[in-house]
Amino acid sequence: MTTLDTTRQTVQPHITVMVPAYNEAKNIAKTLDNIARVLQQMSPHWNIVVVDDGSRDQTAHVVQALVETYRVTLVRFSRNFGKENAICAGLNYASGDMVICMDADGQHASELMLTMLEKWREGYEMVYAVRQDRAQESSFKLWGSRAFYRMMSASTHVSIPRDAGDFRLMDRKVVDALCALPERNRFMKGIYAWVGYKSIGIPYTPLPRLHGESAYSKLKLIALAWTGITSFSVLPLRLASFTGVILALLAFTYGTIVIIDTLFFHESIPGWPTVVASMMFFAGVQLLFIGVLGEYLARVYDEVKGRPPYIVSDVVAPQSVFTDKDK
Numbered sequence: 133m134t135t136l137d138t139t140r141q142t143v144q145p146h147i148t149v150m151v152p153a154y155n156e157a158k159n160i161a162k163t164l165d166n167i168a169r170v171l172q173q174m175s176p177h178w179n180i181v182v183v184d185d186g187s188r189d190q191t192a193h194v195v196q197a198l199v200e201t202y203r204v205t206l207v208r209f210s211r212n213f214g215k216e217n218a219i220c221a222g223l224n225y226a227s228g229d230m231v232i233c234m235d236a237d238g239q240h241a242s243e244l245m246l247t248m249l250e251k252w253r254e255g256y257e258m259v260y261a262v263r264q265d266r267a268q269e270s271s272f273k274l275w276g277s278r279a280f281y282r283m284m285s286a287s288t289h290v291s292i293p294r295d296a297g298d299f300r301l302m303d304r305k306v307v308d309a310l311c312a313l314p315e316r317n318r319f320m321k322g323i324y325a326w327v328g329y330k331s332i333g334i335p336y337t338p339l340p341r342l343h344g345e346s347a348y349s350k351l352k353l354i355a356l357a358w359t360g361i362t363s364f365s366v367l368p369l370r371l372a373s374f375t376g377v378i379l380a381l382l383a384f385t386y387g388t389i390v391i392i393d394t395l396f397f398h399e400s401i402p403g404w405p406t407v408v409a410s411m412m413f414f415a416g417v418q419l420l421f422i423g424v425l426g427e428y429l430a431r432v433y434d435e436v437k438g439r440p441p442y443i444v445s446d447v448v449a450p451q452s453v454f455t456d457k458d459k
């Protein structure tokens with residue numbers, strides 16, 4: 133079904149909620165219950181897609197038992213492929229006129245979906261939830277995210293909204309656009325912004341996790357930020373060229389001074405420390421930027437290999453819901 137903006141006020145859209153889950157056995161049942169409760173208030177047509185991202189606990193078993201109760205399509209990965217890829221799969225299996233992406237750990241309040249739907253009815257194609265609780269976070273996360281957004285906005289053309297994550301509603305148009313992108317290294321925050329569409333942010337405060345701990349360690353967060361920067365900007369490469377130019381100018385100036393000194397003032401040049409120091413410095417800078425080049429090359433290599441972003445081992449769907457992509 134396609135919905136024109138004018139009909140959105142009255143239509144009863146099909147809503148798909150999709151939930152990436154990794155080791156969430158203790159949380160997923162409660163989360164699904166919350167989601168279903170709110171969905172019932174929103175529309176008679178809804179379903180849920182849970183992507184089990186290679187969990188090592190009982191997540192898949194718990195969900196499988198609830199397939200009929202909560203109209204869940206369970207998509208199981210053959211191993212852990214990461215949240216970004218789980219979202220990609222979830223979008224592929226979602227059949228709704230709109231898709232809402234939510235975490236499995238209960239941190240995203242289902243009630244916010246009501247506001248998201250309201251905004252969709254007003255004509256927005258993407259409604260993203262914006263975190264309001266940054267002030268209480270660790271200084272690592274706070275400064276890290278500040279630096280990240282500053283760097284991204286300085287170096288890319290797409291403007292990525294601050295503190296907006298994967299908790300968002302997307303119209304079918306947006307979902308189709310996202311699914312059509314061929315790239316394998318998916319940095320969702322960037323991609324959401326890149327596809328465009330009429331978007332709006334709504335504030336929310338994440339709830340505490342029901343059980344367990346976040347899968348994102350400091351190291352993983354840094355890796356994710358680096359993926360974001362290298363897949364959406366060429367700033368590090370530009371920095372390399374810029375540094376090269378500055379250093380070359382400095383070297384040229386210094387060389388000229390040395391030549392003038394030797395020709396006109398016949399100064400004997402002891403020079404040894406200067407030579408060693410500058411050699412080491414230049415070698416260091418070169419190695420650093422060869423590393424940066426390597427990072428980009430690695431991304432190209434990953435894309436060229438053409439491997440799929442994830443492998444589905446099995447799909448369990450309820451009888452009642454027809455999901456055309458399960459065929």
Ligand code: UDP
Nearest residue numbers: 152153154185214215218235236346347348
């Ligand atoms: N998740 C996933 N694959 C992973 C890591 C996490 O599908 O490799 C899911 C996880 O089950 C949860 C969501 O992504 O539903 C957010 O993860 P988490 O709570 O660990 O991150 P945070 O809340 O700290 O962003």
Ligand code: MG
Nearest residue numbers: 235237239346
């Ligand atoms: Mg969480």
